[in-house]
Structure formats: C-alpha cells, structure tokens
Amino acid sequence: MTQPELFIIGVLRALVEVSMLFLLGQGILALLAGSRRHGNTIYQLFVIVTRPVLKAVRKISPPQIIDKHLPFVAFFFLFWMWIGLAWLKRLYCEAHMLQCF
Numbered sequence: 001m002t003q004p005e006l007f008i009i010g011v012l013r014a015l016v017e018v019s020m021l022f023l024l025g026q027g028i029l030a031l032l033a034g035s036r037r038h039g040n041t042i043y044q045l046f047v048i049v050t051r052p053v054l055k056a057v058r059k060i061s062p063p064q065i066i067d068k069h070l071p072f073v074a075f076f077f078l079f080w081m082w083i084g085l086a087w088l089k090r091l092y093c094e095a096h097m098l099q100c101f
Helices: 004-039 041-060 067-095
Strands: none
Touching (some): 041 067
8 A cells, every 4th residue: 555645745855854954064165165165166066956945935035035044044944844744744644544653
C-alpha cells in the first residue's frame, strides 16, 4: 500500500531543508569572506541556488522589507514552512493510522 501524499510531503520538506541550508551557508560564507564574497565561486553557487527562494519571498513580502533583510525573512519563512510540513505529516499519519516517525 503506497501513500503518495506522504511522499509529496516528505519531498517538500526535504526541499525546504535544503533551501534553508543553502541560505545558512550563504550567510556564513558572506560573514567569512566579507566584501570579497562576490568573487568567491562557492558564494556565487549559493546565490544561484537561493535566487528562486528569494524571488518568491520578495513577491509575498511587504515592500517595506529591504533587500538586505530579505535572506533573513526567507530563512524564517522556510523555517515555519518546515514546521508546518512536519505538523501536516503528523496529522496525515494520525488520520491514516500510520507510524511515520
């Protein structure tokens, strides 16, 4: 017996976790590299990977949030999305009497 909904929730939660880790890595590398971060290849990789998340958060966030603070807002938005998906997974497992955890 398969549970495609449970699989989708798991995949979404994993994507959110990876996005959070890339934002965290980008922030740590920005602190370590300082003003020379824009010439760093790894930092450029982080920028490319996190760009879709930052664009999505920019569209849903109010215009008062400046671009400098957008990664912080994106990280906390992803964190709450991760918590929400865990709660949704728990509800799904309880409703279908599954032992998921």
